[in-house]
Amino acid sequence: MSAPVGYEAVLRDLAERDDRIVVLTAENRAAIRNLPQTLGERFVDVGICEQTMIGMAAGLALRGRIPVVHALATFLTLRALEFIRTDVGVAHLPVKLVGGVPGFLSEANGPTHQAIDDISVMRTIPGMQIFCPADDRELAAGLPAVIASPSPCYLRYNARPSTLAHEPFALGRAERQWEGTDVTLLAAGFVVPLAVEACARLRELGISARMLNLRTIVPLDEEAVVEAARETSLLVTIEDHLLVGGLYQTITEVIVRRRLSVHVAPIGLDARWFKPARLADVLEHERFTPAALAERVRAALASKPPDSTSPFGAIGTNPIRPRALSRSEDHV
Amino acid sequence: MNASFVELEAQARRVRAHAIRMATNGGCFLGASLSCADLLVYLYDRVLRVSPDRLDDPDRDTLFLSKGHDVPALYGTLAERAYFPVERLGHHLSLDDHLYWHPNRNIPGVEFHSGSLGHLLSVGMGIATDAKLRRSQARVFVVVGDGELNEGSMWEAALVASARCLDNLVMVVDRNGFQANVATEDLVPLEPLGDKLRAFGFAVVDADGHDFGALATAFAELPRATGRPTAVVARTVRNKGLSSIENRADRWFVDLTSAEVEMLLAELEGASAATLTSPTLVVR
Numbered sequence: 001m002s003a004p005v006g007y008e009a010v011l012r013d014l015a016e017r018d019d020r021i022v023v024l025t026a027e028n029r030a031a032i033r034n035l036p037q038t039l040g041e042r043f044v045d046v047g048i049c050e051q052t053m054i055g056m057a058a059g060l061a062l063r064g065r066i067p068v069v070h071a072l073a074t075f076l077t078l079r080a081l082e083f084i085r086t087d088v089g090v091a092h093l094p095v096k097l098v099g100g101v102p103g104f105l106s107e108a109n110g111p112t113h114q115a116i117d118d119i120s121v122m123r124t125i126p127g128m129q130i131f132c133p134a135d136d137r138e139l140a141a142g143l144p145a146v147i148a149s150p151s152p153c154y155l156r157y158n159a160r161p162s163t164l165a166h167e168p169f170a171l172g173r174a175e176r177q178w179e180g181t182d183v184t185l186l187a188a189g190f191v192v193p194l195a196v197e198a199c200a201r202l203r204e205l206g207i208s209a210r211m212l213n214l215r216t217i218v219p220l221d222e223e224a225v226v227e228a229a230r231e232t233s234l235l236v237t238i239e240d241h242l243l244v245g246g247l248y249q250t251i252t253e254v255i256v257r258r259r260l261s262v263h264v265a266p267i268g269l270d271a272r273w274f275k276p277a278r279l280a281d282v283l284e285h286e287r288f289t290p291a292a293l294a295e296r297v298r299a300a301l302a303s304k305p306p307d308s309t310s311p312f313g314a315i316g317t318n319p320i321r322p323r324a325l326s327r328s329e330d331h332v
Numbered sequence: 333m334n335a336s337f338v339e340l341e342a343q344a345r346r347v348r349a350h351a352i353r354m355a356t357n358g359g360c361f362l363g364a365s366l367s368c369a370d371l372l373v374y375l376y377d378r379v380l381r382v383s384p385d386r387l388d389d390p391d392r393d394t395l396f397l398s399k400g401h402d403v404p405a406l407y408g409t410l411a412e413r414a415y416f417p418v419e420r421l422g423h424h425l426s427l428d429d430h431l432y433w434h435p436n437r438n439i440p441g442v443e444f445h446s447g448s449l450g451h452l453l454s455v456g457m458g459i460a461t462d463a464k465l466r467r468s469q470a471r472v473f474v475v476v477g478d479g480e481l482n483e484g485s486m487w488e489a490a491l492v493a494s495a496r497c498l499d500n501l502v503m504v505v506d507r508n509g510f511q512a513n514v515a516t517e518d519l520v521p522l523e524p525l526g527d528k529l530r531a532f533g534f535a536v537v538d539a540d541g542h543d544f545g546a547l548a549t550a551f552a553e554l555p556r557a558t559g560r561p562t563a564v565v566a567r568t569v570r571n572k573g574l575s576s577i578e579n580r581a582d583r584w585f586v587d588l589t590s591a592e593v594e595m596l597l598a599e600l601e602g603a604s605a606a607t608l609t610s611p612t613l614v615v616r
Contacts, residue, residue, distance in 0.1 A: 022465075041465055044496075051485045052454040052492045059458015062444065063390055067458075083485075086448050087455055091437070 007031050007159050010140045012038055014147055022060050025070040026050045028100055050080040057095045058087035066094050073099025073115030088152050089125040095152050102156045103240030104282050111273040120245025122154040129153040130217040132189030135162035141169040158190045172219030178211035183301055184228035187238040188214040195238050197290035205298055217250055225254050229262040234304055236297050239268040265300040337544045343412055344373040348573050350408030350421050352596045358425040359587025364402035367508035367568040372409045374547045384415045391468045394459050399477035400434040400446035415441035450483030457493050460501045475504045479511025482520050494533025499555035508568040514581055526565055534563040541566030576605035
C-alpha cells in the first residue's frame with residue numbers, strides 16, 4: 001500500500017491506527033472536510049469557540065488522548081492564548097494546535113486575520129514545539145513526528161503544492177535547500193520555496209547563497225545555524241511574520257548566546273501589518289517575490305560593513321532600514 | 333449511607349478548621365473555602381465514585397475546582413479522606429511542598445490546576461467527552477464560583493456542553509453571592525441564574541449548599557435529564573460557620589494572627605464570635 005498523501009489523508013491514516021487521536025475544530029474544516037465520515041465520534045466540531053476547544057483538548061489529553069485542534073491561526077493563538085498557555089502549556093499536554101492561513105496566506109482577509117505574531121506568542125510557552133512546513137509534502141512528512149511527540153506543538157499550517165525535494169523529516173533538524181558560501185538565507189514555512197528560488201537568482205548575480213529550511217523553530221537546529229554563522233559572513237532571516245519574537249530574534253538569540261561574530265539582516269514585517277490583497281500581489285507589494293528577495297539579499301551583502309571594522313563584527317546590525325511608521329499607511 | 337449526616341457535619345467542621353489554620357502566615361482565600369466546604373465534603377463522601385486507590389482509574393469520577401482559590405477546603409477534604417496525611421496541611425505555602433493558593437496536580441487527588449477563572453468547565457467537558465467515547469460511566473463535577481460566571485468562556489463552554497449533550501457533566505455553582513470585593517448582584521447581576529442556565533440547555537436544580545439533606549436530594553439522580561448537562565446552584569454563605577465574618581465583602585482573602593486563628597477555631601466550636609483586627613487585604 002502506498003503512503004497516504006496530503007494532510008487530511010495522513011491525519012486520517014494516523015487516527016485510524018491510533019484511537020487516542022481526536023480531531024477537534026472550531027468550525028474550520030478546510031483541511032479536514034472528509035474526516036467526520038471516517039472518525040465518527042472522534043471528530044468534534046465545537047463551533048466558533050476557540051477557548052472551549054482548547055479546554056476540551058486539555059481534558060481529553062489528561063485522559064490519554066492526543067487532540068489535534070484546528071482553527072484559523074490568529075484566533076487559535078490569540079483568542080485562545082491563555083487557554084493554550086494555562087491548560088495545555090502548564091500541564092505540558094500533547095495537544096497539537098493546527099493554525100490555518102498563517103502569515104501571508106491570509107491574503108486579502110486584512111489585519112484581523114493576519115497571524116504574523118503567532119510564532120512570537122507560541123515561543124513564550126515553555127515546552128511548546130513550533131513546526132512550520134514549507135509545503136504539502138513537508139507537512140505530511142512532519143505530521144507523524146509531531147503527533148508522536150509527547151509535547152504540545154503549534155503547527156503553522158501550509159499545504160501549498162510542493163516544488164522542492166526534502167530531506168527526511170526530524171523535529172529540530174534543518175535541511176539545506178541550497179549550498180553556498182557568501183550568505184545564508186534562513187527561513188521556515190511558506191516563504192521557504194520563495195527563498196530557494198531567490199538563491200537561484202542570486203547565483204545568476206554571482207552570489208553564492210546557502211538556504212537553510214529550519215522546519216521547526218522549536219526545537220531549533222542550533223548547530224546548523226552555528227555552522228552557517230561560521231561559514232558565511234552574512235545571515236538573512238526571511239519570515240512572513242513580525243520581526244518581534246519570530247525567526248530573526250530566534251536566530252539573533254543563538255548568535256549572541258553562542259558568542260558568534262556574523263552580520264544578521266532581517267527580512268520580515270517591521271512593526272506593521274501587511275497590505276491585504278491577492279497572495280501574488282501581497283508578495284509583490286511586500287517585496288517577497290524571489291526576484292525581490294534576491295535583490296534585498298544582494299543589497300544587504302553590499303551594505304554590510306567589512307568584517308574587520310569591529311573585533312566582533314556588527315552583530316545585530318540591520319542593513320535593511322526599517323520603514324518609518326506611517327499611521328495612514330500601516331495602521332487601520 | 334456510609335456516614336450519618338452528624339458524622340458528615342463533624343467532617344465538614346474539621347475541614348473548616350483546616351482552612352482556618354491555613355489562613356495565617358501568608359493567609360488564604362478563606363471566604364470561598366468555607367462556602368464550598370459542605371459541598372466538597374458531601375460530594376466526596378456521598379456522590380463521587382473515587383478514592384485514593386483509584387486515581388489512575390479512567391472510570392473514576394472527576395471533580396475540578398474551577399475557581400481554584402477555594403482550594404484550602406479541597407486540601408482539607410482530601411486529607412480527611414486519606415489522599416495524603418493531615419500533617420501535610422502544615423506545609424501550606426511552604427517551599428518544601430506544593431500547597432499554595434491555587435490547586436495543582438502535585439497534591440494527590442487534585443485533578444488539575446486552576447486559578448485563572450473560566451477554564452475548567454471546558455476542561456471538564458474534555459474529560460466528559462473521553463468518557464463518552466469509551467462508553468464509560470465516569471462523571472465530571474466542576475465546582476465553579478458565581479463571580480466566575482462573569483467570564484465569557486463559562487457561557488461559551490455552557491453552550492457547547494449542551495450542544496454536545498454531555499449529560500455526564502455536572503456544574504456545581506458555589507452561589508455565595510460574592511465576587512472578590514462586592515456582592516455579585518451589585519456588580520454584574522447573575523439572577524435569574526437558574527433561568528439563564530436552563531436557557532443554555534442545562535437541567536437545573538437549586539439547593540441549600542449547607543444542608544446535607546438538600547444536597548442529598550439535589551444529587552440523588554444524575555443526570556437530571558438524559559442528554560443534558562446538569563447544573564446544581566448551591567446557595568451558600570461566604571465564610572460559613574464563622575458568624576463574625578460571614579457574608580463580609582472585606583473578608584475574602586485573609587491573613588490572620590495566630591491568636592485570631594485560635595479565636596476563629598473556638599468560634600467554629602461554639603464560642604462567642606471573634607473580633608478580628610487583621611487588616612483587610614484586597615488582592616485584586
